[in-house]
Amino acid sequence: MRQHQKSYGVKTVAACLLLLVGTTAAAEYADIILNKLSEKEGMRPVIFSHWFHRIRFQCRVCHNELRFEMRVGSTDVNMDDISQGKFCGACHNGEIAWTTENCDLCHTGAPGLSTGVRGGHQTLGPGIW
Helix, strand or coil: CHHHHHHHHHHHHHHHHHHHCCCCECCCCCCEEECCCCHHHCCCCEEECHHHHHCCCCHHHHHHHCCCCCCCCCCCCCHHHHHCCCHHHHCCCCCCCCCCCCHHHCCCECCCCCCEECCCCCCCCCCCC
């Protein structure tokens, strides 16, 4: 069974890489665009797939333990912090998820996308829907 899981993981990663390499993505419904610092630093915006992460982790993992504020754009996330294991870097460490060595796996947004939630349940913070 373990061999089956490993094979599935490799196939999934390979498929994702094929889709991402050399492409610029548009945000999908409920994706979170992070562009507070990206374009200022010469990078494309990050498109964070909230639903993809949410089906794997409880809200508290990112919002309590990793200190992401509940309001989009209110947490200052930068690559120095991520490289030191903070925020995204807590999981994107080469063991749980890929490392930060390949920028294009996260920085996939079209230039000019503004920070925010795309579609649906846009919030202004806890309890304000």
